[in-house]
Amino acid sequence: xxxxxxxxxxxxxxxxxxxxxxxxxxxxxxxxxxxxxxxxxxxxxxxxxxxxxxxxxxxxxxxxxxxxxxxxxxxxxxxxxxxxxxxxxxxxxxxxxxxxxxxxxxxxxxxxxxxxxxxxxxxxxxxxxxxxxxxxxxxxxxxxxxxxxxxxxxxxxxxxxxxxxxxxxxxxxxxxxxxxxxxxxxxxxxxxxxxxxxxxxxxxxxxxxxxxxxxxxxxxxxxxxxxxxxxxxxxxxxxxxxxxxxxxxxxxx
Numbered sequence: 001x002x003x004x005x006x007x008x009x010x011x012x013x014x015x016x017x018x019x020x021x022x023x024x025x026x027x028x029x030x031x032x033x034x035x036x037x038x039x040x041x042x043x044x045x046x047x048x049x050x051x052x053x054x055x056x057x058x059x060x061x062x063x064x065x066x067x068x069x070x071x072x073x074x075x076x077x078x079x080x081x082x083x084x085x086x087x088x089x090x091x092x093x094x095x096x097x098x099x100x101x102x103x104x105x106x107x108x109x110x111x112x113x114x115x116x117x118x119x120x121x122x123x124x125x126x127x128x129x130x131x132x133x134x135x136x137x138x139x140x141x142x143x144x145x146x147x148x149x150x151x152x153x154x155x156x157x158x159x160x161x162x163x164x165x166x167x168x169x170x171x172x173x174x175x176x177x178x179x180x181x182x183x184x185x186x187x188x189x190x191x192x193x194x195x196x197x198x199x200x201x202x203x204x205x206x207x208x209x210x211x212x213x214x215x216x217x218x219x220x221x222x223x224x225x226x227x228x229x230x231x232x233x234x235x236x237x238x239x240x241x242x243x244x245x246x247x248x249x250x251x252x253x
Contacts, residue, residue: 001062001138001164002037003029006052008067008077009144013043020146021066028153033166037061044068046076046083053084057139062161064153067144069133071113077141078134082118085136089116094123095132102130124152173231174202174219176250180243185218188237192230198223199230211252218245 005025011017022039029035042048049068056063068077082089095115103111117123117134124133124140126148133142133152140156142149157165177185182205189201199222208214218238220230238245 001060003034004056004061004063005036005039006042006056006063006065007039008042008044008049008065010044010074012041021144021149024146024150025064025153028150028157032157033168034157034161034164035170044074044076046080049076049080050083053081053139057084057137060138062138063140064156065139065141066149069114069141069143071110078117081134081136081139081141085118085120087119090119091115092117092121092123092132092134095134098123098126098130098132124156127151127155169224170222171224171227172219172221173227174217174249175231175235175238175245175247177216177218177238178213178244178246180216180238180241182216184241184243185216185234185238188218188234188241191237192220192233195233196220196222196226196230199226201230206250212250215250217249 005022007019007021009017012019019041025039026036040052042052053065065077065081068075078089091112092115095117096112099112099115100107114131118136121134121136124135124142126132126143128145128148128151131143133140135141135156140153142152182203185203189203192199192201199220201220202218204217206212206215206217218234220227220234235245
């Protein structure tokens with residue numbers, strides 16, 4: 001099953017805030033032996049959010065959506081999820097209980113509205129302020145605030161997908177190549193993927209504007225035993241082509 005992330009918010013698309021969700025999601029997943037297959041950024045635009053969810057809900061992908069589940073006019077995710085599913089929004093009893101407990105005598109209709117989720121949803125507990133997110137199928141919707149969102153993502157993974165943790169063995173190895181163009185190492189990458197069916201090759205060229213010499217980080221990731229063999233083949237291949245290499249990513253001069 002593929003994992004995906006949808007990160008929603010005009011503030012990110014317009015550059016008013018820097019996204020932190022992508023990097024943290026990769027970190028959270030890696031700690032559990034999981035990885036993202038894709039990620040998408042969306043503006044606060046109902047048509048766009050709805051059409052995206054219509055498409056992803058038809059897949060078997062496990063999707064985490066960040067942002068837009070509040071009750072202000074620029075929050076559209078709850079409504080878009082309901083529209084994509086073809087159902088109505090309704091106040092979820094568990095969400096209502098959490099919100100009433102959170103606000104007590106300061107409860108307002110607007111605050112209670114944050115517990116209106118697509119019919120058929122389950123709630124995602126929010127350990128920060130008790131205003132929950134929600135789940136429909138394999139889609140999980142959390143707030144845009146990192147302090148709330150990240151523990152909620154971890155809760156979903158640990159309670160719903162523990163059986164998927166560390167199911168795929170994977171490692172990565174790379175060398176820094178000098179004296180060869182990227183086109184020169186391309187045959188080495190092709191050969192590695194032909195020989196070893198359970199890995200992918202990669203090349204990351206640099207023009208040397210980061211304090212390093214011009215170089216290529218050349219590597220493979222995938223099944224550990226094949227990675228060990230493939231990286232040795234690449235070292236031999238680089239030398240045969242007249243290039244030089246050193247272990248790992250380039251170091252600044």
